[in-house]
Amino acid sequence: MTSTEDLLWEHLRSRGLGPGDRLPPERELAADLALSRPTVRIALGVLAGRGLVETRNRSGTYISGTNxxxxxxxxxxxxxxxxxxxxxxxxxxxxxxxxxxxxxxxxxxxxxxxxxxxxxxxxxxxxxxxxxxxxxxxxxxxxxxxxxxxxxxxxxxxxxxxxxxxxxxxxxxxxxxxxxxxxxxxxxxxxxxxxxxxxxxxxxxxxxx
CATH class of the missing domain: 1.20.120.530 (GntR ligand-binding domain-like)
Structure with a gap:
């Protein structure tokens, strides 16, 4: 079974996002994947722990520079x-x-x-x-x-x-x-x-x- 974080990561890649690109807002990602915003927030936290995304103060969340x-x-x-x-x-x-x-x-x-x-x-x-x-x-x-x-x-x-x-x-x-x-x-x-x-x-x- 595909995990929520893997599903989210594949969605981000399918949108053509690459290193340095800013992610869409949580509400948009939640709507795209038919998930709640808290679920998306948790999945983003897991991706951040893997080094795949990073949060920048007052700027948003981005695809990390190095996969x-x-x-x-x-x-x-x-x-x-x-x-x-x-x-x-x-x-x-x-x-x-x-x-x-x-x-x-x-x-x-x-x-x-x-x-x-x-x-x-x-x-x-x-x-x-x-x-x-x-x-x-x-x-x-x-x-x-x-x-x-x-x-x-x-x-x-x-x-x-x-x-x-x-x-x-x-x-x-x-x-x-x-x-x-x-x-x-x-x-x-x-x-x-x-x-x-x-x-x-x-x-x-x-x-x-």
Whole structure:
């Protein structure tokens, strides 16, 4: 059965609304979908929790600038490649630096925001170690979006634990010079975290309000 928020999201997309576009008023959306305004308001809250829409003070509600699915697609194109390159080009000093970053992530396991920051530093380091300046620049440009994408997953201890294991496999593959292994580890990590984010958003949408 399609949830109200999914129905609303599909309706918004069917109207041709994209990133940065302002949503119609709640009363109009309610009329379009034959729903009550409180029901539409709750659905908008769920979409905001997913990062799909955002409310701006005294301005209204807008389609968010970055669809989380679009961000994941870009990362899947970019970061496994970066990991493969890093495994081929990183030096012993780089290996030590990665191990130190991994140690910082492990030490921060019980602190969601600190762990998220340590996780992000590892991803940025892999981008830099790829030796591709454009990859590093793109990763730096995505920093704010990447940080925001962790808002839903970093508070969850189970996700942090699985992420740490993923990062350990990634760093070990890079340290071993295993390009294919590093690429696979990064891809697995991104897909796992993406699936966890979707699951947590669905769970949040089911909570009574």
């Amino acid at each position: 989380p699915d679009d961000l994941l697609d870009v990362r899947l194109l970019l970061e496994p490649y970066a990991a493969h390159r890093a495994a081929r080009t990183a030096r012993p000093s780089d290996h030590r630096a990665l191990q130190e970053l991994l140690g910082a992530a492990s030490a921060a396991l019980d602190d969601g925001p600190a762990f998220a920051a340590a996780d992000l530093r590892i991803h940025e380091a892999v981008g830099t170690l790829s030796g591709n300046v454009l990859v590093a620049e793109i990763m730096a440009g995505l920093r704010t979006r990447l940080a925001r994408s962790r808002d839903n997953t970093s508070p969850n201890l189970g996700v942090r634990r699985s992420t740490l294991e993923d990062l350990r496999a990634l760093v070990d593959a890079i340290t071993d010079g295993d390009g294919a292994g590093a690429e696979a580890a990064m891809r697995t990590h991104l897909l796992t975290v993406g699936a966890a984010a979707d699951r947590l958003k669905r769970d949040e949408g089911r909570k009574p309000r």
